[in-house]
Structures are given as C-alpha cells and as structure tokens.
Amino acid sequence: MELYKNQTLKIYNTLSGEKETFTPIHEGTIGMYVCGPTVYSNVHLGNVRTFMSFDVIFRYLQHLGYKVRYVRNITDAGHLTDDGDVDNDRFVKQSRLEKLEPMEIVQKYTVDFHKVLDAFNFLPPTIEPTATGHILEQIELTQKLIDKGFAYESNGSVYFDVFAYNQKGLQYGELSNRNIEELFANTRDLDGQSEKKNPQDFALWKNASPAHIMRWNSPWGEGFPGWHLECTAMSTKYLGETFDIHGGGMDLKFPHHECEVAQGKACNGHSPVNFWMHTNMLTMNGLRMSKSTGNYILPMELVTGENTFFEKPFQPNIVRFCFLQAHYRSVLDISNDAMLASEKGYTRLMESYKLIPVLKAGTTSTLDIAAWKQSCYDAMNDDFNTPILIAQLFEGARYINLVNDGKESLTADDIQLLENTISSFLFDVLGISNENSGNSNTTEKLSGVVEMLIGMRNEARANKNFALSDQIRDQLLALGIQLKDGKEGTSFTF
Numbered sequence: 001m002e003l004y005k006n007q008t009l010k011i012y013n014t015l016s017g018e019k020e021t022f023t024p025i026h027e028g029t030i031g032m033y034v035c036g037p038t039v040y041s042n043v044h045l046g047n048v049r050t051f052m053s054f055d056v057i058f059r060y061l062q063h064l065g066y067k068v069r070y071v072r073n074i075t076d077a078g079h080l081t082d083d084g085d086v087d088n089d090r091f092v093k094q095s096r097l098e099k100l101e102p103m104e105i106v107q108k109y110t111v112d113f114h115k116v117l118d119a120f121n122f123l124p125p126t127i128e129p130t131a132t133g134h135i136l137e138q139i140e141l142t143q144k145l146i147d148k149g150f151a152y153e154s155n156g157s158v159y160f161d162v163f164a165y166n167q168k169g170l171q172y173g174e175l176s177n178r179n180i181e182e183l184f185a186n187t188r189d190l191d192g193q194s195e196k197k198n199p200q201d202f203a204l205w206k207n208a209s210p211a212h213i214m215r216w217n218s219p220w221g222e223g224f225p226g227w228h229l230e231c232t233a234m235s236t237k238y239l240g241e242t243f244d245i246h247g248g249g250m251d252l253k254f255p256h257h258e259c260e261v262a263q264g265k266a267c268n269g270h271s272p273v274n275f276w277m278h279t280n281m282l283t284m285n286g287l288r289m290s291k292s293t294g295n296y297i298l299p300m301e302l303v304t305g306e307n308t309f310f311e312k313p314f315q316p317n318i319v320r321f322c323f324l325q326a327h328y329r330s331v332l333d334i335s336n337d338a339m340l341a342s343e344k345g346y347t348r349l350m351e352s353y354k355l356i357p358v359l360k361a362g363t364t365s366t367l368d369i370a371a372w373k374q375s376c377y378d379a380m381n382d383d384f385n386t387p388i389l390i391a392q393l394f395e396g397a398r399y400i401n402l403v404n405d406g407k408e409s410l411t412a413d414d415i416q417l418l419e420n421t422i423s424s425f426l427f428d429v430l431g432i433s434n435e436n437s438g439n440s441n442t443t444e445k446l447s448g449v450v451e452m453l454i455g456m457r458n459e460a461r462a463n464k465n466f467a468l469s470d471q472i473r474d475q476l477l478a479l480g481i482q483l484k485d486g487k488e489g490t491s492f493t494f
Contacts, residue, residue: 002065014276031243038075039109053328072125131230150266154195156207156221176254228259246273352397362409
C-alpha cells in the first residue's frame, strides 16, 4: 500500500492563507509546476534555496508513493524589467554587455544553472520546457484572450485588460491580497500616457523594435512573448487547465503569479491551481543579498571558499543541511557562524549514523522506534517542516548513541527500522548525498577486523599482557577507531 494512504499531508496555501489538507485532483498522481530561472546570469543563492525547497517537496511526494509530474521551466525570452521598454529585455542587455548572441547567453547560463543544482544533489524535474520552445502556444493563448474580451492589441503589442477582467466579476489581486480598485482610482489620470489602457495592464505580446534580436512572427507583427504568459502556456500544456501545486519564490507572488491566475481564469473560466506555495527570502549576515551593496556571493563560491564572507569552504552537503534547517516559508539567514554550526551538527549526525552497523541487538527494545518514525512523517506532513524533521533525526542519533553505550536496548528488527528511517529521510527526502552509499561492504569488513582485534586484545588482557593490549588500543585510536570498555564488553566507534 502506498504511504500516502496512511498519512495526512497539510500544505500552506498562499491563496487561502491557511494550511489545508492536501488531496490531489487525481488519486495517486500530482501535477506540480515551479517557476524556473531566467537564464541571463549566474543562478544566485536565493534561487538555489527556492529550488532546493521544491526539490525536497518533490522528493517527499515521491517517497509517499505519488506519481509526480514536476515541471520547472527555463525562461529564455521575454523577461522585461518594464512592459513599456523593450530595451529592458534582460537577455538583450546581457548580450550587449558580454558581446554574445542572446541564445549564447541562454546556453551559457542554462549550463551553469544545471551544474550548480547537480552539485547540490537536486533531482531533475520531470519536464523542463523553455519559453522559446512554446512560442506557438503563447500566440494561441494570446489570441484566445483577445477573442474572449480580456486582451487588446495596441501598436503591435497585446495587453491583458485588468479592468475588463474585474468588470466581469473576477478579482485581479486575489493571490497577493491587493485592492486593485484602489490602484485604478489612484492612477486613472495617467491613462493615455502609454499604449496601455491602464497602468495595471500587463504585456502578453510585445512588438519588437527593428534592433531587437529575439523576435517571432505573430498575427500582430514581429515580436516576442510577455514574461507572465509563458508559465500559463507551459503549465497548461503539460499539467492541464487545473493542476495541484504551483510554486516559486515569494517575490513572484505579484505580479507574476497574480497574472498567471488571471490568465488561467480568463481563458478557462476556473482557477488554474489548487495550491499556491511560496518560499521566503535568503539573507546573509542579516542583510538582503545585493550586488550593489557587495553583500553577495555565488553558490559555488560558498563551496570553493573563494569569498571574503566565510572562513573556509563548505561541502554541498553542509550547505544543503544548513538551508533545510529553516522552514521554506521562513527567512533563512546564512553567516559564517551558522555554516560552522551546521557543519558541526551534520558531522555529529553522520557519525552517529555510521555506528548503526556495529550496534548489538538485544532481546527487547526499550525505545519506541515505530512512534519515533511516525514523528518524522508528522514533521513533513506539517507543511514540509524540514527543521522539525532534522530535530527528529537528531533524536534518532541520540537513540543510536544510547544503544551503543549500553544504556538502552533495541531488537535487530528495531535497529533495522531505525536505520531504514534515517536513511530514507536523510538521503531520499532531504536529499543529502550519501557519501558512504558504496561502502557498506567495506564497513562490514572493517567492523569484522576491529572485532577480531578486540578479541585479541581481550585475550592479551586475560594473559596479563597489558603492553600488547595497550598497543592494540593505541594503534586503533591512531587510525581513528576508539575502543570503549564497558560492563557489556568492548564497543568501538570510527
């Protein structure tokens, strides 16, 4: 039986502002769309935090037994910083800066994006569509909005008519809780100063100037798609008119996701998404990360140590462990002290986990491992609460140490359950790379050798050959293997 049938998952829905019990549209299958990178520059650390959160969500849903279609797009065209100025196309600006063709910029930074995510052990999405690969779908969607009276053409560009949308009883601003009527009242005097009917209207298609390189033919002339349209076109194509989960950073809530809600409702007459999920921001040393202020670091600079903010390099596992100690809806602040603390905690957890193969099974269990296992599920079922899960994994580590020290007892079955649970949540769900995954046989052989040396040491002690006994102990210690003599005999750690 699939695990999800015995677990109740609650997810915080931005649309309702509450945690809601999650039930997929189709039993056993989930459609999830996450807004991917705009590939005109290196992926920044805040993006990595967002994508890591949804990587864990993807992993946990799969762990529960769901078949998940995870779509994460690549924005490789049409990302304007200002609807009214095609010269603010980020790809065109970066191509001029680097003296490269726009698609060379796209390729360069798409490769960088994938390399960074691979370094941090991300699972690839099921589908990774690009905006340029779906121009026809975006043109068709734009025409459909015009035909339904929700969009208009102006000087070769097409805009979504927010006022017309609201006049038909729909509510632009519902996702971000903005009062659009107040915005209309405060800005109507500005009407006519641009080709838009109202400042709130957003571009579906932009007319390309003669100098604009990225351009496609359309019924309205040569141009390129607006930023908001691509996600509606691609999510609808691969997940349907209504799907389960849409995610992204909180900075996308308005206007990007608000526009997606409006486009979906205007086209199809119903809400496009059941659950909207948004990750919070990442700060460094208590401040927003910003190139302009110098408080900025690239993801791999944290790994290589090539920066002035951190005293040493940190392995990708340490970075991932640090990030997941904050809930995805909370602000995550990284600092040198925070990274060092995460490294210390991660090392302590892994050292305990490595002790499991040498634990001696008892005839009874004095710890309730089944209840502890459910507490791990309870943490993730509560809106994917990774910091609580990590706290429970440390509790599991405490159990390991107690059993290893002879203070508690576990049966062989419970030791196996403990190991399987930690392994599943630490490696499969949290996505920590298992550095010892290929070394299980080596560990078993090493344990056997150490047990043999302990037997030889015990024999030497029985024969009052304390020099040999001490020599065995000291040489093992020099190799990083510590012997512990207790009432139940000699145990070891390495």
